[in-house]
Amino acid sequence: MQDQLRRFVSKRIKESSFNCKNCGLCCKTATVMMSSREIGGISYVLGIDRNDFIEKFLELKEIKKIKKFGNNIYEISGKCYVIKKENGLCPFYKENNGTSFCEIYNSRPIVCRLFPYTWEYNSDNNSVNIDYSESGWNDCPGIEKNSTSNWDDIKNEITGAVILSIIQTNELQIENSVIQKRIK
Numbered sequence: 182m183q184d185q186l187r188r189f190v191s192k193r194i195k196e197s198s199f200n201c202k203n204c205g206l207c208c209k210t211a212t213v214m215m216s217s218r219e220i221g222g223i224s225y226v227l228g229i230d231r232n233d234f235i236e237k238f239l240e241l242k243e244i245k246k247i248k249k250f251g252n253n254i255y256e257i258s259g260k261c262y263v264i265k266k267e268n269g270l271c272p273f274y275k276e277n278n279g280t281s282f283c284e285i286y287n288s289r290p291i292v293c294r295l296f297p298y299t300w301e302y303n304s305d306n307n308s309v310n311i312d313y314s315e316s317g318w319n320d321c322p323g324i325e326k327n328s329t330s331n332w333d334d335i336k337n338e339i340t341g342a343v344i345l346s347i348i349q350t351n352e353l354q355i356e357n358s359v360i361q362k363r364i365k
Contacts, residue, residue: 184307188340190332191312198331199297199313202323205281207296208274210316212246213264214359215239216349219290220262226288238272240265244359249315250301252365259359264290291349294342297321302347309343 215223224234239262248255264271273284283289297317301310313324353359 186340186344187306187308188336188343189308189310190336191310193313193318193326194311194332195330196327197313198325198328199321199323199335200325200331203281204322205270205274205276206321207293208271208281208283209269210320211271211292211296212242212244213271213290213292214244214349214353215262215264215290216352217356218352219349223285223288223290226285235262238265239263248299248361250299250310250312253301253363254365255361256364257359257361259353259357261353261358291342291346295339295346297324298339298343300343300346309340309347311339311343 220235220239221231224231227234229237241260242263243260244263245256245258248257264273266272271283273289275282275284283293297313299312299314299317301312302308303310313321318324350359350361354361
């Protein structure tokens with residue numbers, strides 16, 4: 182019988198809370214990598230042919246980014262589809278009467294579901310460490326520092342997104358399109 186996935190959260194998460202303010206920061210700053218599964222799902226929800234969806238909303242892009250988690254540094258590199266920005270914004274980002282929202286919120290990509298969080302998987306003990314991403318911690322107005330944590334309310338949703346992100350990372354590696362490797 183396989184051990185259950187254990188999850189550990191950072192001190193920052195334990196001493197803060199997160200409540201999305203619908204500011205659109207994540208829609209303006211994130212590079213949203215898309216797996217084949219996400220492309221198929223979102224094109225289906227939108228009622229658009231998969232190839233038309235790719236042509237209209239995505240671009241094949243060379244990725245080379247650094248992900249920091251504690252003392253570890255990972256390089257994510259390769260080629261994959263990312264959402265094309267229009268005037269610096271995700272094309273699914275909309276504003277109405279001063280409120281921003283995501284046009285595909287219920288089927289949004291994993292990258293979007295996770296913001297402002299990041300994760301690190303430890304296969305030795307089947308555990309995942311969860312923290313705020315540096316850009317989230319430094320810039321996201323939805324993070325209330327030095328407040329009572331609301332982790333118990335959101336832990337299952339975030340853990341689910343982390344698991345989907347691990348699956349997506351593995352799929353992209355199997356497709357030989359994107360590789361994540363620890364460099365420190």
